[in-house]
Amino acid sequence: MKTFDVAGAPHLPARRSVRGVMGLVLAALVPGVLAHAWFFGPGIAIQISLATAFALGFEAAMLGVRGKPMRLFLTDLSAPLTAVLFALSIPPLAPWWVSAIGMASAIVLAKHLFGGLGHNLFNPAMVGVAVVLLSFPREFTQWLPPAGLPDGAAMPGLGASLRAVFTGELPAPWRWDTLAQATPLDTLRTLGNAGATLAEIRDNPLFGDFGGRGWEWVANFFALGGIFLLWKKIIPWQVPVGVLGTVVLVTLPFWLSDPDLHPFPLQHVFSGALVLGAFFIATDPVSGCTTPRGRLLFGVGVALLTLAIRRWGAFPDGVAFAVLLMNCVAPWLDLNTRPRILGEGRAP
DSSP states (O other): OOOOOBOSTTTOBOOOOHHHHHHHHHHHHHHHHHHHHHHHOTHHHHHHHHHHHHHHHHHHHHHHHHTOOHHHHHTSSHHHHHHHHHHTTSOTTOOHHHHHHHHIIIIIIIIGGGTSTTTOSSOHHHHHHHHHHHHOGGGGGOBOOOTTOTTOOOOOOHHHHHHHHHHSOOOTTOOHHHHOBOOHHHHHHHHHHTTOOHHHHHTSTTBOSSSBTTHHHHHHHHHHHHHHHHHTTSSOTHHHHHHHHHHHHHHHHHHHHOTTTSOOHHHHHTSTTHHHIIIIITTOTTTSOOSHHHHHHHHHHHHHHHHHHHHHSSSSOOHHHHHHHHHHHHHHHHHHHSOOOTTTTOOO
16 A cells, blocks of 8 residues: 655655755765766765865855855755855866856856845756856866776866866876866767768767767766656656657657667667756756746756757857756746646636
């Protein structure tokens, strides 16, 4: 027999607190963060720490300006969650000021200028990513190669990573011009535009079984966290199904027609930030949709826009921009997909 959690009399369903929900989402991110650190070094821990510190600082400043209670909002974990999602979207050794500018954009502009938690039109973390990506594209070219590449250099340790983040310099034996590499999506795009076939591109050691070496494992662990959130009913199933299902359904016919020119559908799924976006970003209950059909269409839109940006846009991955564009459409989707009230539309 199925049971439900209930509160005291009159036995209404137990309500989750904001802090509880944010805490579960942060817990679900842990496997992916650990996988990221395993393949790309301790820089991710530095970025998460920096972004969290800046997020809490800007959160406290804006709460003070708005006259809101500090303790209540600083401990609801919404700012740390925004910081972690932002940190996972930038290079592990990005300069410290990238996190400062990103968190200022996310917390001050995207969150508090719209009225604070629950009132923001756009996903704050993706606003931060979009601002720094558009403003500082060079800093987004400094991605590290994954651990385990044949003849690859050793991954910078914690000390070297700290120096790179705070001074912009890497100590010997590392150098930016030899260490920094393009992401698998960027490599796929560049070599494809140069006329290389998929078979030739995938001979590059940067690629693994489906997506990029290391990147696909990080995506796998984010998927495990997402399944945990689905099991706990923290996120709706329609959004990740809409995102991932649409990517597979749209890309499968192209791959079947010419596998030398079009990537395998799972290569789209397990490259870049698509899995992270499907389970942790597009499922934002504030900036997304609230109706079941609206959520499904929201996910479909994120998938189609991501594929379009990857194919024709100026950036190799388009999850952040796709989510922000769909945030603009979410109110219209909710308005036009809400269930009809009994008797609505009938003549009196």
